[in-house]
Amino acid sequence: MVRIIVHPKTALVDEPVYIRVTGLLPNQLVVLQAKVTNEKGELFFSEAFYKADEGGEIDLEHAAALGGDYLGIHPMGLFWSLKSEKTFSRLLKQDVMNSPFLVQLSVCDSDIFFKDSPASVKASETVERWYSAPGVQRIQIREGRIRGILFIPPGEGPFPGVIDLFGFIGGLIEFRASLLASRGFATLALAYFDYEDLPKRSEDVDVEYFEEAADFLLSHPKVLGPSIGVVSLSQGAQVGLAMAVFLKQVAATVCISGFFFSVGCIKYRNETIHSINTFPERARINNLGLLEIHSMLGNPQEEANKHALLPVERAQGHILFIVGEKDYNMNSKAYAEQAMEQLRRHGKSNGTLLSYPGAGHLIEPPYSPLCLASPNPRIRRPVFWGGETVLHAEAQEHSWKEILKFLRRHLSPGSISKL
Structure with a gap:
């Protein structure tokens, strides 16, 4: 079974998270995707192609993106490459105390661009990105x-x-x-x-x-x-x-x-x-x-x-x-x-x-x-x-x-x- 493992799932926005995908076929090509909706309901998303290693795993600390929104080894690339569905927009947090940005990370089939259906998503995980620490x-x-x-x-x-x-x-x-x-x-x-x-x-x-x-x-x-x-x-x-x-x-x-x-x-x-x-x-x-x-x-x-x-x-x-x-x-x-x-x-x-x-x-x-x-x-x-x-x-x-x-x-x- 394909799994996307994220640590930590809850963190401040200036903290890195570690992302690993397991359960893939050896050398399988997939798309990793991030999506977040701001408080105005605008969708921001990012996508990058990755290939699993011989053990069917992808560790973003070591694996290089092969295409998409960025190339190379960038463990936090899915976050800083988020872009708006609108032509130009800024991801600006309004309520900094009561709600985080909920970023959905997904593993999708490599042909997602041609077959955008729920069946193309193999695994997903949600990450909470906060602007205030507990007790502020x-x-x-x-x-x-x-x-x-x-x-x-x-x-x-x-x-x-x-x-x-x-x-x-x-x-x-x-x-x-x-x-x-x-x-x-x-x-x-x-x-x-x-x-x-x-x-x-x-x-x-x-x-x-x-x-x-x-x-x-x-x-x-x-x-x-x-x-x-x-x-x-x-x-x-x-x-x-x-x-x-x-x-x-x-x-x-x-x-x-x-x-x-x-x-x-x-x-x-x-x-x-x-x-x-x-x-x-x-x-x-x-x-x-x-x-x-x-x-x-x-x-x-x-x-x-x-x-x-x-x-x-x-x-x-x-x-x-x-x-x-x-x-x-x-x-x-x-x-x-x-x-x-x-x-x-x-x-x-x-x-x-x-x-x-x-x-x-x-x-x-x-x-x-x-x-x-x-x-x-x-x-x-x-x-x-x-x-x-x-x-x-x-x-x-x-x-x-x-x-x-x-x-x-x-x-x-x-x-x-x-x-």
């Missing part, structure tokens, strides 16, 4: 102007504190914050526009709002002071870097696929950093019908845009830049290199750059499917994020480990030093 607490925050969700890890604490920021999608996104809490960080998923009574748009960044959030987090009895970290993506990375520059409370800042200048205005007390010049006419529609906007921003190195640069050399804490070299949303690698050079010119050594060949814009936790493009509620056409499936998956796995190490290293008493 989710607390709605409405303190002063602050709007967000605070995730507290299980245990007595106190725990290192982190603020989690996303970009132009707006609203409140919780999946990375709940996962960080599952890894031991008291994490505030912070909304800053298009949520409840916050501004609908995000043209201007009021750093005092984020200072209020940092002070709130540090005042919580479960949070370890004297400083916090920030994990930020895309437009949110502009905010994260501004926090690093202006706020002494910030000891460790992760900037993923971001920029180090102002788009809109950045304001803190009596300082204003005005917007870089933008060129909407440089946006283009590629041959897939997707919007590419990476050329819309002016060159921060030109004299006309010097007024827009964040003074990154004023950051007292450490900064980790993470970029993909196939980012088609913005020139994030060039921007991070320029920020690193600005630090060096001022004799600072508190910046680290991780640059990943083949990775796109949306660098997310490990084993998340590559989102090549997706709609944005504020943009008329789907936005092209870029990335190559296998290399992007490798970047996500490596960068997540580096993020966790970076935060643990710098979020402890006395972690801010004069740099």
